[in-house]
Amino acid sequence: xxxxxxxxxxxxxxxxxxxxxxxxxxxxxxxxxxxxxxxxxxxxxxxxxxxxxxxxxxxxxxxxxxxxxxxxxxxxxxxxxxxxxxxxxxxxxxxxxxxxxxxxxxxxxxxxxxxxxxxxxxxxxxxxxxxxxxxxxxxxxxxxxxxxxxxxxxxxxxxxxxxxxxxxxxxxxxxxxxxxxxxxxxxxxxxxxxxxxxxxxxxxxxxxxxxxxxxxxxxxxxxxxxxxxxxxxxxxxxxxxxxxxxxxxxxxxxxxxxxxxxxxxxxxxxxx
Numbered sequence: 242x243x244x245x246x247x248x249x250x251x252x253x254x255x256x257x258x259x260x261x262x263x264x265x266x267x268x269x270x271x272x273x274x275x276x277x278x279x280x281x282x283x284x285x286x287x288x289x290x291x292x293x294x295x296x297x298x299x300x301x302x303x304x305x306x307x308x309x310x311x312x313x314x315x316x317x318x319x320x321x322x323x324x325x326x327x328x329x330x331x332x333x334x335x336x337x338x339x340x341x342x343x344x345x346x347x348x349x350x351x352x353x354x355x356x357x358x359x360x361x362x363x364x365x366x367x368x369x370x371x372x373x374x375x376x377x378x379x380x381x382x383x384x385x386x387x388x389x390x391x392x393x394x395x396x397x398x399x400x401x402x403x404x405x406x407x408x409x410x411x412x413x414x415x416x417x418x419x420x421x422x423x424x425x426x427x428x429x430x431x432x433x434x435x436x437x438x439x440x441x442x443x444x445x446x447x448x449x450x451x452x453x454x455x456x457x458x459x460x461x462x463x464x465x466x467x468x469x470x471x472x473x474x475x476x477x478x479x480x481x482x483x484x485x486x487x488x489x490x491x492x493x494x495x496x497x498x499x500x501x502x503x504x505x506x507x508x509x510x511x512x513x
Contacts, residue, residue, distance in 0.1 A: 260288035260314065261380050268378035272465035273369070278321055285321070289314055293339045303383030305357035310380050311340045312350040313367045317376075319347075320369045320464065327462045330368045360425040360432075361390035363418065364397050371461040372403055372416060394436045403458060406437075406444050411453045417460040429455065 263281035267274050278285065292314070297307035319336045320328065334348035354362040367376040374397045381389060398404050403416040413433070419426055426432045434448040447453070 256284075256287040256291035257310075257380065259284040264376075264380065265378050268376055269467035272371075272467040273317070273320075273376065274467040275321055275324060278317065282321070285314065285318055289318060289338065292341070294342055295340075297341050298383065300383055301357045302386045305354050305362060306381040306383045306386050307341075308350050308354040308357065309362060309365045311338075312347055312354060313365075313376060315347050315350070316367055316369055324464070324466075326464055328368065328370045328464055330370065330373075330462065333368060355425070358386065358390060360422070361394055361436075363422060363425065364393040365390055369465055371463045371465050373418070373465070375465070391436065395438045398433065398436060399438050399441075405458075406441065408444050408447065411447065411451060412456070413453050414456050414458050417457045420457045 259281075263278065263284040266281065267278040292311050295307070297304045315336055315338055316333055319333055334346065334351070336347045338345060338347075340350065351362075351366050354366060358365075364374045365381060367373060374393060377389075377393070397416075403418075405414045407413065415433075419429065423429065430448045430453060434445040437445045437448075
């Protein structure tokens with residue numbers, strides 16, 4: 242699970258503790274288990290009620306973690322209520338609530354998070370789609386937020402469903418997230434180079450020295466539901482499916498060759 246080891250369970254107020262337990266149960270590798278989330282609906286609602294009058298803190302990192310957690314909880318509640326097969330991310334952004342004593346929206350909370358934590362906050366703001374950065378199974382904390390955001394950015398750039406780097410061709414296909422918010426990531430190539438994981442160091446060096454051709458991949462707005470039809474199968478199942486398909490193809494080829502040859506000639510009768 243992304244960041245599961247990095248972010249330890251924080252010392253929080255009771256409603257936040259209950260919600261953190263719910264997150265740990267509901268967030269899966271392939272999305273959100275909304276059935277499990279529904280079972281713990283009281284913890285989600287209790288956390289959102291607590292947020293209405295909670296103090297976000299004085300330090301910028303504490304405030305950023307607070308805004309990110311509030312944003313993500315509101316998104317989860319909206320998607321739990323509606324369970325859309327395709328997420329209208331603009332509509333989700335308009336969802337209104339009271340947080341820290343002030344009326345606000347999901348989009349406004351995202352703005353506050355970016356103002357406090359910079360562009361890396363983008364990789365922590367969950368919108369419930371297959372193409373958005375995934376939700377970690379824990380709450381963000383101010384004391385290790387900077388490292389958590391770096392790890393979240395690296396994990397997202399490692400996801401080849403969203404971001405692909407062709408070193409030989411000097412071409413990159415990136416998530417549309419980088420197109421929508423290009424002003425935040427400008428200049429783009431140095432940003433990518435600084436946040437690629439360690440196993441892509443050669444690509445990072447090239448991005449710093451050479452101009453690459455950048456294009457953007459279609460954004461998948463399918464609801465990221467664990468076990469849902471839009472889920473991405475694990476590598477084990479992909480290998481299994483490929484092996485099964487190869488066997489079926491081989492059997493089909495053999496059967497087709499048999500039809501071309503026709504039935505075998507009749508055997509001559511044996512002498513008396």
